[in-house]
Each structure stands twice: as structure tokens, then as C-alpha cells.
Amino acid sequence: MKFPKIFILLSTFNRAYLIEDTLNSIINQTYKNWECIIVDDLSEDETKQLIEKYIKIDQRFSYYLKSDKYRKGLSGSRNYGLDIAFHKNAEYIQFFDDDDIMHPQKLEMQIRPFMENEDLDLTICCYRKFHKKSTIQFDLDKASDGSCNICSDELLRDFYLNRVDLNSPGPLWKAEVLKNYRFCEHLEYAEEREFYLRIFLNETINYRPVDKVLFWYRKHDRAITSNLYGETSRKKESMVLFERTFFREVLTQENAPYFILKSLAKQAVNNSDYRSISDLMEYIKNRLNLLDLRYMKLLAFLFYNRMTKKMVDA
Numbered sequence: 001m002k003f004p005k006i007f008i009l010l011s012t013f014n015r016a017y018l019i020e021d022t023l024n025s026i027i028n029q030t031y032k033n034w035e036c037i038i039v040d041d042l043s044e045d046e047t048k049q050l051i052e053k054y055i056k057i058d059q060r061f062s063y064y065l066k067s068d069k070y071r072k073g074l075s076g077s078r079n080y081g082l083d084i085a086f087h088k089n090a091e092y093i094q095f096f097d098d099d100d101i102m103h104p105q106k107l108e109m110q111i112r113p114f115m116e117n118e119d120l121d122l123t124i125c126c127y128r129k130f131h132k133k134s135t136i137q138f139d140l141d142k143a144s145d146g147s148c149n150i151c152s153d154e155l156l157r158d159f160y161l162n163r164v165d166l167n168s169p170g171p172l173w174k175a176e177v178l179k180n181y182r183f184c185e186h187l188e189y190a191e192e193r194e195f196y197l198r199i200f201l202n203e204t205i206n207y208r209p210v211d212k213v214l215f216w217y218r219k220h221d222r223a224i225t226s227n228l229y230g231e232t233s234r235k236k237e238s239m240v241l242f243e244r245t246f247f248r249e250v251l252t253q254e255n256a257p258y259f260i261l262k263s264l265a266k267q268a269v270n271n272s273d274y275r276s277i278s279d280l281m282e283y284i285k286n287r288l289n290l291l292d293l294r295y296m297k298l299l300a301f302l303f304y305n306r307m308t309k310k311m312v313d314a
Contacts (some may be wrong), residue, residue, distance in 0.1 A: 004114070006034045006107055006172070007090040009081035011074055012098035013041040016050050018218070019098045021133060023054050023061070026096075031107035034094075036061045037084050039077040075183035075191045078168075082182060090175040095168040099218045101130075102169075103138055106214040110172040113208045121177045122207035124150045124170050125214035140212050150209040156200035159193075168192055169215045177203060 008026060012019055026036055038051055038061060048063065055061045064084060070076035078095065085093055092111065096102070110123040126148040130136055148165045152158040159166055183195045199205070 002115070003031070003033045004091045004111065006031070006092045006094055006111060007085040007088070007175070008034055008036040008094045008096055009078060009085060010036055010038045010096050010098055011041065011077035011081065012038060012043065012047055012051075013077075014043045014045045014047060015098040016043070016046040019047065019050065021101055022096070022098055023051075025102040025104075026061075027054075027058055028104045029102065029107045030105050031111060034060060034107060035088075037064065037081050038062065039064050039066055039081045039084075041066050041072065041074075041077045071185035073185065073188060075185040075187060079182045079185065082178065085175065086179065093173045093175045093178060095171070096215075097169055097217075100169050101133070101136060101216045101218070103140070103212075103214040103216075105140065107172070109212060109214060110210050113210065114172075114174065117208070119206055120208055121174045121203070121205045123172045123210050124164075124166060124207060125172075125210045125212060126150055127165070127167070127170055127215045127217050128213050129219050130216045131219050136216050140214075148213070150211065155205055155207065156197070159196060159200060166196060167217070169217070177205070 010022070010026075015022075023036075026034070040047060040051070040063065042065065048065075051061065051063050055063060064080065066072075066077055066080055070080045081095075082093070092114065094107065094110075106125065110125055113123050114120050128148070150164055150166070150170070152164045155164065155166075158164045177199065181195065181199055183191050185191075187194060
């Protein structure tokens with residue numbers, strides 16, 4: 001039986017005080033055919049020295065200092081990792097965060113469906129949040145309390161409407177699906193969401209949920225998202241950019257699902273920065289040949305609600 005190599009793309013920045021837990025959880029994987037590409041976003045602490053210690057222990061780890069080709073931030077680090085992985089002819093890709101912890105059987109349980117069905121593009125697992133490592137129990141628990149839903153018959157719709165729990169450490173991807181996609185390096189918020197939505201919009205994804213808790217998401221004050229949420233202006237700027245980026249992606253699709261454009265219209269109308277609306281409309285003027293009658297009616301409705309400041313009923 002063939003055991004394909006899984007490339008784990010681990011982005012890090014100033015995590016010397018936490019990353020050992022993450023690296024140990026990777027070393028402890030029951031599935032052995034993996035390679036972990038660690039991209040350091042120019043850390044200012046002892047992260048590099050700590051990782052070098054692990055490389056001496058296990059040469060499946062490799063360390064890369066981010067180059068000037070990639071923008072500062074998580075998206076640039078992930079893009080660098082993707083480029084390295086594809087240079088190495090990666091077959092399967094697992095994104096992971098430098099403060100989270102894998103269940104020992106995460107890779108084993110998520111690669112198994114691919115080995116049973118070569119047409120799969122993606123497997124997704126459940127997760128739980130934690131503050132203290134001592135609370136973690138490696139018991140292959142199901143998220144039966146409804147706190148984590150990974151089942152959907154339409155990923156684009158349900159992911160956009162927040163009906164499925166999909167983040168970077170949960171999915172194991174067939175690399176071929178990601179080959180033509182990269183994260184938007186100008187986004188500081190929702191970059192992962194925008195990345196997945198583009199993929200789900202453009203690709204027909206064949207996926208299988210693995211209904212087990214296979215990683216733990218650490219909650220702490222120094223998390224990237226915790227810092228960002230505390231800076232309202234940065235979050236607002238990133239959300240405006242998110243709207244522009246994904247709106248334009250939707251409008252280039254001749255058969256884009258009607259519901260997704262309607263939902264986006266609601267989001268745009270309710271955004272306090274109406275410059276995003278005017279920018280969008282300027283762009284639409286040059287794309288009308290791609291829009292059928294349904295979209296024309298929707299755009300007229302959007303203009304009406306923009307002027308009256310009412311909410312589009314999604």
C-alpha cells in the first residue's frame with residue numbers, strides 16, 4: 001500500500017514560548033510519512049534556535065526564513081510555504097498554526113479517506129479550543145455537542161454562511177487543488193476565509209468529513225486574531241479589502257451562484273465605509289456583459305437599498 005507524503009506548512013513568528021508543544025505533537029503523529037516546512041516571519045525571539053534543535057532530532061523538519069519576495073504577515077508566510085511545497089512536488093498539504101496541537105492520529109485519520117478514494121480533494125476534522133494544555137484529552141472524541149460542524153452538501157454556501165467550521169489546521173488538502181491559488185497578502189483579517197471562498201467558488205470540491213476532534217486550537221491573549229480584534233481600524237480596513245477582493249472574484253464568474261452575490265450585497269450595503277460600494281459599482285460597469293438578467297435585477301435592488309440605507313433581505 002502506498003503511503004503518500006503529507007507536507008505540513010507551519011508559519012511562525014515569535015513563538016519560542018509555545019511552538020515546542022506544536023512540534024512535539026507533529027513528531028508524535030502515528031502517520032510517519034510527513035515533512036514539515038517551517039516558515040519564520042523574521043522572529044525576534046529564540047524561535048530559530050529552538051527549531052534548529054528540533055531539526056537535529058528529526059530531519060523531517062526544515063526551516064526557512066521568509067524572503068523579501070513575500071509580504072510581512074501570515075498570508076505571505078503561507079504563500080512561501082506553498083511555493084516550497086510545490087517545488088518539492090507535494091501531493092498533500094496540511095496547514096498548521098504554531099500555537100495549536102495535533103491529535104497523534106490526525107494525519108493518519110485524514111489521509112485514510114484519500115487512500116480509499118483517489119477522487120477526494122479534501123478531508124476536514126473537528127477541533128476544540130483550549131487555554132491550558134492539561135485540559136487536552138487524546139480520546140478521539142466526536143464533536144457531538146454541536147460545537148463543531150464539518151458536514152455540508154454545499155461547501156461554498158455553508159462556509160460563506162458560517163454553517164461549517166473550517167479553519168487552517170482542520171483541512172487536509174490534495175495539493176493539486178491549491179496549485180493555482182495563493183493567499184491575499186494585503187489582508188490582515190479574513191485572509192483564510194477569502195482564500196477558501198475563492199477555491200470553493202471556482203472548483204467542484206469532493207470532500208469527506210472526519211467526525212473526530214483531531215486538533216486543539218489554543219486561545220490566548222497573544223494570538224494573532226486576538227491582537228487584531230483589539231484594533232478596530234485594522235479590522236475595518238481588512239474587511240473593506242475583503243469585500244473588494246471577493247466581490248470581484250464573484251463577478252468574473254458567468255455562472256456564479258445567485259445566493260452568494262445576494263449575501264455579499266447585504267454585507268456591502270451594511271458596511272459603514274461606502275467607498276467600497278462606489279468602488280464596486282465602478283468595477284461592475286465594465287463587467288455587465290458577464291451578468292444575466294437575475295444579476296441585473298439584483299444590482300438594481302442593491303442601488304435602491306444603498307440609497308435608502310435599507311438591508312437586503314438575504
